[in-house]
Amino acid sequence: MSDATTDAATDEPADGQEPWDVTQDYFQGPVVMRRSRVPHETTDQRLLDSRGPADWVHADPWRVMRIQSEFVEGFGALAELGPAVSVFGSARTSPDDPTYALGERLGAGLVGAGYAVITGGGPGAMEAANKGACQAGGTSVGLGIELPFETGLNEYVDLGVNFRYFFARKTMFVKYAQGFVVLPGGFGTLDEVFEAITLVQTQKVTSFPIVLMGSAYWQGLLDWLRGSALAAGTISATDLDLITVTDDVDEAIAIIVESDRALSAEPPEGTGTHAE
Numbered sequence: 001m002s003d004a005t006t007d008a009a010t011d012e013p014a015d016g017q018e019p020w021d022v023t024q025d026y027f028q029g030p031v032v033m034r035r036s037r038v039p040h041e042t043t044d045q046r047l048l049d050s051r052g053p054a055d056w057v058h059a060d061p062w063r064v065m066r067i068q069s070e071f072v073e074g075f076g077a078l079a080e081l082g083p084a085v086s087v088f089g090s091a092r093t094s095p096d097d098p099t100y101a102l103g104e105r106l107g108a109g110l111v112g113a114g115y116a117v118i119t120g121g122g123p124g125a126m127e128a129a130n131k132g133a134c135q136a137g138g139t140s141v142g143l144g145i146e147l148p149f150e151t152g153l154n155e156y157v158d159l160g161v162n163f164r165y166f167f168a169r170k171t172m173f174v175k176y177a178q179g180f181v182v183l184p185g186g187f188g189t190l191d192e193v194f195e196a197i198t199l200v201q202t203q204k205v206t207s208f209p210i211v212l213m214g215s216a217y218w219q220g221l222l223d224w225l226r227g228s229a230l231a232a233g234t235i236s237a238t239d240l241d242l243i244t245v246t247d248d249v250d251e252a253i254a255i256i257v258e259s260d261r262a263l264s265a266e267p268p269e270g271t272g273t274h275a276e
C-alpha cells in the first residue's frame, strides 16, 4: 500500500516509540486498518501497559463479566456431576441438634441411592448433609456464597465452588439437581424453597420434587399456606401438591428416585427437562 496520507505518515506515536509502518494494512482480528487508522501499539501492548483509574471494576459492564464468569465456572465445575440432589437447611443447626443427625442420614442415603449431594457449603444442616455424603463415599458438593461474615466451606465438601452472586449460585442448585430436600431453616432456606416452588409452578422446571423434612417444623407454614394463601385464592390446591412433607429419610429418597424414574421413562422432548 503506497497511498498513505501525509497526516498518517507524520502521526507520531506516544512515548517516543518507533512509528508503525502506516503504509501497510494493519489487521486487528477481523478488522483491517489503513493510513491514519493504523494504531501505534498492539492490543496486547495496550492490555499490558495500561494504567489509570480503577473505578471501572465497580461499574456494571465489568460486573456483567464477573457474573458471566460465575456461570462459566459453575457450569464447568458441575457439568459432569451426574445425578444429584440439592439439600437445604439452616446454617445455625448445631451438631447436637437431631436435625443435624437427620441431615447426615439424608446425605448418606442419597449417596446410597446414587446421587451426589449439593448444599450451600456452609455450617449447620448444610454441613450435616455434606458430612453424610462424604463419609458414605459419595460426591459432596458445596456451593458457597460470599457473605459479610466469613464462614467458608465446611470440611466435608469435596467439590466446592464459591459464588459472589446469590442468583448465579441458585441457578446451579436447580440446574444440576434432580430434586430438592429441605431441612428446617430460616430465611435463606425459605427463599430456596419458594424459588423452587415458583419454578415448578410456572413450569420453568419440570418434574422437580421438593421434599420438606421435619413435619413439626413445617406444619405452621403448611397451615398458613392452606388457611391463608389457598383460602385467599393466591395459590391453587394443586400448587400445594408440589411439596411433600416427611420425617422419613427413605421416603424422601424414594420420592426423588420415583420422580427421576418417571422422567427418564418419558420420551425426550425439545432441549431437555428445563425450560429456558
Ligand SMILES: CC(C)=CCNc1ncnc2c1ncn2[C@@H]1O[C@H](COP(=O)(O)O)[C@@H](O)[C@H]1O
Binding pocket: 087, 088, 089, 090, 091, 092, 119, 120, 121, 122, 123, 126, 144, 145, 147, 151, 184, 185, 186, 187, 188, 189, 190, 192
Ligand atoms: C452461621 C452462618 C449464619 C453462616 C452463614 N453461612 C452460609 N454459608 C453458605 N450458605 C448459606 C449460609 N447462610 C445461608 N446460606 C444459604 O441459605 C440457606 C440457609 O439459610 P438459613 O440459615 O435457613 O437462613 C442455605 O441452604 C444456604 O444455601
